[in-house]
Amino acid sequence: MTPLPDGYRVVEVPETRKQEFLEVDRLAFAFDSTPETDALVPLTLPWDRTVAVERPDGTFASVHASFPFRLPVPGATVDCSGLTWVGARPDQRRRGLLHTMIDTHFARSLGRGEPVSALFAAEHAIYGRFGYGSASDNVRVSVGRGAALRPVPGSDELSVRFATVDRDAHTALVDGLHRAAGQGRPGWITRDTDELRIRAMVDPPAWRNGGEPLRIVTVHTADGEPRAYAMLRRKEKWEHAGPRHTVEIREAVAVDAAATHRLWSFLLDLDLTASVEGPMLPVDDALLHLLVDPRAVVPKVTDNLWVRVLDLPAALAGRRYAAPVDVVLDVTDARLPANAGRWRLRTGDAEAGSWAATVERTQDDADLELDVRELGAAYLGGRSLEAQRRAGLVTERRPGAALAAAAAFGWPVAPVCSWVF
Numbered sequence: 001m002t003p004l005p006d007g008y009r010v011v012e013v014p015e016t017r018k019q020e021f022l023e024v025d026r027l028a029f030a031f032d033s034t035p036e037t038d039a040l041v042p043l044t045l046p047w048d049r050t051v052a053v054e055r056p057d058g059t060f061a062s063v064h065a066s067f068p069f070r071l072p073v074p075g076a077t078v079d080c081s082g083l084t085w086v087g088a089r090p091d092q093r094r095r096g097l098l099h100t101m102i103d104t105h106f107a108r109s110l111g112r113g114e115p116v117s118a119l120f121a122a123e124h125a126i127y128g129r130f131g132y133g134s135a136s137d138n139v140r141v142s143v144g145r146g147a148a149l150r151p152v153p154g155s156d157e158l159s160v161r162f163a164t165v166d167r168d169a170h171t172a173l174v175d176g177l178h179r180a181a182g183q184g185r186p187g188w189i190t191r192d193t194d195e196l197r198i199r200a201m202v203d204p205p206a207w208r209n210g211g212e213p214l215r216i217v218t219v220h221t222a223d224g225e226p227r228a229y230a231m232l233r234r235k236e237k238w239e240h241a242g243p244r245h246t247v248e249i250r251e252a253v254a255v256d257a258a259a260t261h262r263l264w265s266f267l268l269d270l271d272l273t274a275s276v277e278g279p280m281l282p283v284d285d286a287l288l289h290l291l292v293d294p295r296a297v298v299p300k301v302t303d304n305l306w307v308r309v310l311d312l313p314a315a316l317a318g319r320r321y322a323a324p325v326d327v328v329l330d331v332t333d334a335r336l337p338a339n340a341g342r343w344r345l346r347t348g349d350a351e352a353g354s355w356a357a358t359v360e361r362t363q364d365d366a367d368l369e370l371d372v373r374e375l376g377a378a379y380l381g382g383r384s385l386e387a388q389r390r391a392g393l394v395t396e397r398r399p400g401a402a403l404a405a406a407a408a409f410g411w412p413v414a415p416v417c418s419w420v421f
């Protein structure tokens with residue numbers, strides 16, 4: 001454990017200390033709220049997983065919390081501690097408080113039997129030093145109005161409804177489609193509490209930034225079954241030559257190609273608009289395959305989930321592999337030495353097109369040497385171990401081992417989480 005300044009201590013935060021907790025994060029993240037906004041936006045924090053570092057005078061210097069997620073991984077799901085709301089008061093930075101909070105978070109997560117942790121990083125430079133690897137990307141596209149899509153059979157039979165987001169009317173529809181659309185996609189964390197489901201659709205006026213209230217487009221079959229949705233806000237812009245409104249999409253999901261086609265055909269043809277600013281999409285999203293002219297979009301790719309392997313054998317045995325492999329990994333892990341050393345990962349028989357693996361300690365020579373950070377980056381199947389070898393981040397001791405391991409760790413569906421926690 002990293003030593004704290006004299007008199008500082010780690011404490012659990014009960015809900016009765018909510019305002020003190022929020023005050024630290026408001027100072028850390030530079031935001032404020034109002035009673036009107038707070039009344040509309042539920043706090044999603046699980047209070048039995050909320051922790052602070054307290055100063056000698058009993059006030060909070062820094063805080064963090066975690067969500068108890070089920071993380072979809074290649075071919076399976078594992079328990080995952082979703083680190084969130086990490087913040088130190090600006091006058092308490094760079095004294096090791098985050099080091100202590102991370103050690104505390106790791107110990108508490110392992111104590112609950114959670115073999116991995118995941119997070120969205122506020123800044124890219126923060127979490128690699130703690131063994132988190134950037135494990136997935138998302139793409140945001142800016143698409144001009146009228147961009148054409150390749151035809152998809154069945155799209156024309158679907159109909160579209162347009163409404164203002166209504167919690168009672170839409171929460172179950174959004175949650176059901178979100179779950180269905182993410183089937184088989186690593187990283188696709190679902191919103192498993194009422195607070196998280198509501199939080200996804202809240203629309204306090206203070207968040208509108210000059211735009212209209214949050215609207216929802218839903219796509220339905222002839223008998224009314226929902227197949228896709230997009231939550232969006234249009235912003236007015238009138239120029240000399242006429243209207244050039246933008247469409248800002250908060251989240252868009254569809255359960256199949258026909259629904260994707262119908263949804264985006266509608267979004268790309270809204271009157272008065274000039275462009276559509278897309279939500280966080282997986283880098284292999286169907287929309288990107290359907291655009292007739294992909295050069296017409298301006299893609300922005302950024303890091304999405306970061307993953308920290310906490311319990312190496314449980315984490316690696318908890319996912320499936322895309323190819324058979326027998327490889328000895330020699331792992332370094334400065335913060336969790338139980339993960340360090342040599343591990344043999346060996347797949348068994350194929351089942352439904354993928355392979356389960358056993359992971360055991362070994363004295364055999366290493367095939368690959370890597371830090372737990374690079375293992376976390378490869379864990380969801382979206383970052384190649386061979387690419388990391390080429391970048392000098394993974395060392396190969398047996399020729400061909402990186403290619404073979406990369407084929408096994410990779411996955412045909414790109415990992416992404418569609419919402420920031």
Ligand SMILES: CC(=O)SCCNC(=O)CCNC(=O)[C@H](O)C(C)(C)COP(=O)(O)OP(=O)(O)OC[C@H]1O[C@@H](n2cnc3c(N)ncnc32)[C@H](O)[C@@H]1OP(=O)(O)O
Nearest residue numbers: 028084085086087088093094095096097098099119122125
């Ligand atoms: C999952 C999430 O919640 S992401 C949100 C993270 N929070 C924020 O970005 C809010 C604003 N920032 C903060 O509150 C703080 O600066 C924190 C929490 C990021 C870091 O807290 P600190 O107590 O200052 O961290 P600590 O003193 O333990 O230092 C951690 C190390 O990371 C480095 N570090 C911390 N923040 C950053 C940063 N933003 N950029 C680059 N390096 C950083 C420090 O220099 C230090 O490096 P070292 O190990 O070489 O000494």
